[in-house]
Structures are given as structure tokens and as C-alpha cells.
Amino acid sequence: MEQVLSGALLALKLVSLYFLIVALFAMKKPKPIARVKPKTKFACVIAARNEERVIGQLVESLLAQSYPRELFDIYVLPNNCTDHTALAAIRAGANVLMPRGEIRCKGDALHEAFETLLQRDYDAFCVFDADNFVEENFLSRMNDAFLAGAKAAKGAMRVKNPEDGALCGCYGLYFTCFDFFFSRARMSCGLSSKLVGTGFAVHRSVLERLGGWNSVTIAEDAELAAMLAELGERVWFVPEAVTYDEAPASVKVSLRQRRRWSSGVMDVAQARGCALFAGIFETGGVKALDMLLMLLQPYVQAAGFFLTSAVLLTQPDSSRSLTLLPLSLLAGFLVMAAFARVLTAIQGKKADYRVIFLFPLFMASWLPLNLLSLVRRTRSWQQIEHGKTANLPAVCVRAHASF
Secondary structure (H helix, E strand, O other), X not given: OHHHHHHHHXXXXXXXXXXXXXXXXXXXXXXXXXXXXXXXXXXXXXXXXXXXXXXXXXXXXXXXXXXXXXXXXXXXXXOOOOOOHHHHHHHHOOEEOOOOOOOOOHHHHHHHHHHHHOOOOOOEEEEEEXXXXXXXXXXXXHHHHHHOOOXXXXXXXXXXXXXXXXXXXXXXXXXHHHHHHHHHHHHHHOOOOOOOOXXXXXXXXXXXXXXXXXXXXXXXXXXXXHHHHHXXXXXXXXXXXXXXXXXXXXXXXXXXXXXXHHHXXXXXXXXXXXXXXXXXXXXXHHHXXXXXXXXXXXXXXXXXXXXXXXXHXXXXXXXXXXXXXXXXXXXXXXXXXXXXXXXXXXHOOOOOHHHHHXXXXXXXXXXXXXXXXXXXXXXXXXXXXXXXXXXXXXXHOOOOOOO
């Protein structure tokens, strides 16, 4: 029995080793994307539910793009609102597409929107969250990527409200980790960047191949990424296309939000896992394999916890191993704190040791969230109250790292 457990644990460690090897490609700077003249016609799409307070700032940041105004339109998709989101969007200068049917999640809103927008003459579609703020060259850099051959692209993410507390700073480090060690690394070695959250763009030809936007889970971004991997389509990382996302300052809200993310990724793994596995041997190849392993990460973490616990408890000297457990946890904490310091350096920011020493706990909290999602998924959306800096334009100051 002990050999079986050790063998299974070794298999999980090999998966972790794979991610480590891929992450090392972040040390290689990707080939820059050539600057070209504006040509791509974009539709900027924003699903919004009770976002009256913040939707105007996003629309204004899009209207301030250094991109020809005739080459992009802005569409807000109000759904299940009990406030004046639609009116705020119209006043800010956006077009509004009202839902015709039942909207259960963001994916449903996007499905309806693309039924309409794919009938219009847009070359590509950018998807944002309503509480975002977009840097003025976002569309210009996405245009560069599409004219260079991209069919899907993901920009860099920053935290919109870093001064709202140490927890918001942890989100900033988390975003930097994904931008640098996942997206930049994969761009450097020919894999797909991690299409997560917001600030991504898809060419119309891809959506036409997929028959529109047809996600069924609450993790519509991960589901689209899985579909792209099945097709063998590579997601480009465009580091100079920057989107700012509001991070929750409340621990309770953060746990609720990240549990929803964990549940959504697990649902996508179940919904698309078999197709991704088949895609490895067809059009998807190594991109499908890489995406499948990313979707399995919550399961891998949960399995690693159970297997490690089982190995410790079945060893003849298990009492000694349990005695050393606090030292192992302390070592892990210090290693993750050191990693947080590295991420701070990548950001080009002054070290905030409140954030650095909270970050190991932030990352460790994914384990109970994944274990809970393994037992009971959450598929309901709950409104996240916007913080005190939600409407401050301080994020316009470009003091961020360049990947």
C-alpha cells in the first residue's frame, strides 16, 4: 500500500516538475510584437450586473484609447440588474445590448451578445469585466498581435486598488505570477498563454469555428481557453496591453470569489477534459496537454494533500514525521515569502512586507478552497461590493513592470 501511495505522489510531483520547467522559460524574453498601423476593427464587450458605480470609468478608459475611434465600438450587456447600470453605460458613451432570454451567468450574456455581434463587421472582440480600467494603448497592442497572426490574445493584468489593503497587494502578486511565470513563459516556449479573467481578445474566425460563444460553466474564460486548445489555437501574451482589475479587500469576499473560480475550473475540467485529451492526439497537440494539466491543478493539489497525509500516517516512524511537520510548514512559508519578494521585484515596486508575509497564507488558502469545491461546488454569482478606491484614476500612473 505504501508503494502505491508513494508512486501516486511521485506522479503528482512530476506534474509539478513540468510546471516548474515551463516556468523557467520566463527567463527568456519573448520576441517583441512589431508595431503596425491600426487596421483591426474591434468590438469591446462588457457583461455587467449591478455595476452602475464603476461601468462609467471603464467606458471612459476605452473611449480614451490611442486607437482610431471608427475602428472600435463598446457594448455593455446589463443582466439581472437592480440598479441603473444600463443608464450609466449609455451616459458614459457605450452601446447597450439588453438580454432577450434568461441570463444565469456571464457566459449566457456573452452567448446572446455574440449572436448579434458576429453578424456585424468586426474583426475581433475584446472581453472585459465591468470594474476594469484599460490603459490607452490596449487596442493598439492587440491590433499589433492580430496583424502579426494571433487568433486569440491575452493582455497583462494589474490591481486597480492596491492601496485598499495587504490582501489587494496579494492579488497584485498573484496576477504578476500568472503574467510572468505562466503567460510570458508559455509565449517564450510556443505554448498558449493563460487566458484568465479579463482583458483578452478573440478573432471572429475562431468564434465562427466554435459556432459562437457557447460556454456552459461559470468559468467562461477557462472554458474558452480549453476550446481554443482543442483546436490547436495558440493564445498570445501581449504584455503592453494592460487591464486593471479591482481586487476585494475583504477576506470573506476573497474566499467566496476564489472558491467560485476553483469550482468553475473543476467544472471546466469535467466538461472539456475528455475532448482535451482527445485533442492531444489530433489538432490540439501539446497545447491541449498543457491546458488539460492546468485545468487539473485544483484536483492535483487536493490529491497531493490526501496522498501526502496518507504517506505520513502509514510510515513506521509517522510520529517523527508529524513532529517535523511544523518545521516543514515554516520552511514552506519562508520559501513562498521569498517568492513574493521576487514577484515584487518583477513588478518594479518597493517591498511591502505586510503583503510579502501575507502572500504565503493567500496561496495556502487555495488548498481548503479546492478541497471544499471538490466536495461541493458553488455555481452562483454573488455581488462584490466595490472598494473605496473604485473610482480613483491613480492607476493611470505607469509604474508597473514591463514583461
